[in-house]
Amino acid sequence: MPNPYRGQLVSRVGTEHIFEVDSTTTHWWEFPSSARARTLVFIHGFRGDHHGLQLFADALPEYRILIPDIPAFGKSSTWPTGLSSIDDYGRWLRAFLAATHSANNVVLGHSFGSVVVANALGGARKTPIVLVNPISQRALTGPKRIAAALAALWYAVGRVLPERLGSAWLGNPLFVRVMSEMLTKSRNPALRRWIHDQHARYFSSYSDRDSLVAAFTVSTTSTVADYAAQVHAPVLLIVADRDDITPLDAQRAIRQDFLDAELRVLEGVGHLVHYEKPIETAAAIREFLARHSE
Numbered sequence: 001m002p003n004p005y006r007g008q009l010v011s012r013v014g015t016e017h018i019f020e021v022d023s024t025t026t027h028w029w030e031f032p033s034s035a036r037a038r039t040l041v042f043i044h045g046f047r048g049d050h051h052g053l054q055l056f057a058d059a060l061p062e063y064r065i066l067i068p069d070i071p072a073f074g075k076s077s078t079w080p081t082g083l084s085s086i087d088d089y090g091r092w093l094r095a096f097l098a099a100t101h102s103a104n105n106v107v108l109g110h111s112f113g114s115v116v117v118a119n120a121l122g123g124a125r126k127t128p129i130v131l132v133n134p135i136s137q138r139a140l141t142g143p144k145r146i147a148a149a150l151a152a153l154w155y156a157v158g159r160v161l162p163e164r165l166g167s168a169w170l171g172n173p174l175f176v177r178v179m180s181e182m183l184t185k186s187r188n189p190a191l192r193r194w195i196h197d198q199h200a201r202y203f204s205s206y207s208d209r210d211s212l213v214a215a216f217t218v219s220t221t222s223t224v225a226d227y228a229a230q231v232h233a234p235v236l237l238i239v240a241d242r243d244d245i246t247p248l249d250a251q252r253a254i255r256q257d258f259l260d261a262e263l264r265v266l267e268g269v270g271h272l273v274h275y276e277k278p279i280e281t282a283a284a285i286r287e288f289l290a291r292h293s294e
Helices: 050-059 086-099 112-120 145-160 163-170 173-183 189-202 209-221 248-255 278-290
Strands: 015-021 024-031 039-043 064-068 106-110 129-132 235-240 261-266
Touching (some): 050 064, 050 189, 106 112, 129 278, 145 209, 163 209, 235 248, 235 278
Parallel strands (some): 039 106
């Protein structure tokens, strides 16, 4: 399906790399730029993979971009002993940054990726952090708490069914389409079709049923608020006024928990900023990083 941003963005081609990180086989993509380009590391959200943040890479061509598939999603494997907590993802991210010599590079986390980044990068680190659609409160307390409760039931059923049937249940195309319809705010027909196609292609790419359900539990019980006070780096919070996952009031509140954070509100968009507002998001990132140069 044609990219609706053709003509506005130049699609970049990433080079795939594979190596062991924290006992997982991690697949990651490098989008090169000039020899002296600053490096940004992007961490995607729950049930996504590197494709979801491709438009950010396209919109920031002056930067070298690294985007891994986080453990249990996309092409990356889960841990041999399974997933237990958000600390597993935080430990993996620190190991990934070390393995790619990116410990001092800017890191961006979208949605669940924002929690992974906040968990991983607390302490004395001063390199800027960007959190897009951050998860600032628990899903079951948000404005769509009924939908969140139904999703929790959906995953619980998928967990207790026989494995083959459970995997089919969790990857059901109808479930994916309902989720996509709920989260997409744009009324542009071409963009809506493209977003639904992206979700149909990539939203059910995960290593195994048990890791998916475990990751869902982690994603609904951990928030950026749990770690904000421990983050000393300058933080850019890019939030949306129609986000169904975390309301704007909660995003404004979380800003006060960081030592040094600024808030950028994008209007007319929800939790899919990475699909619906990539150009505006890139402009906000570019402006923020210009004020926090290396």
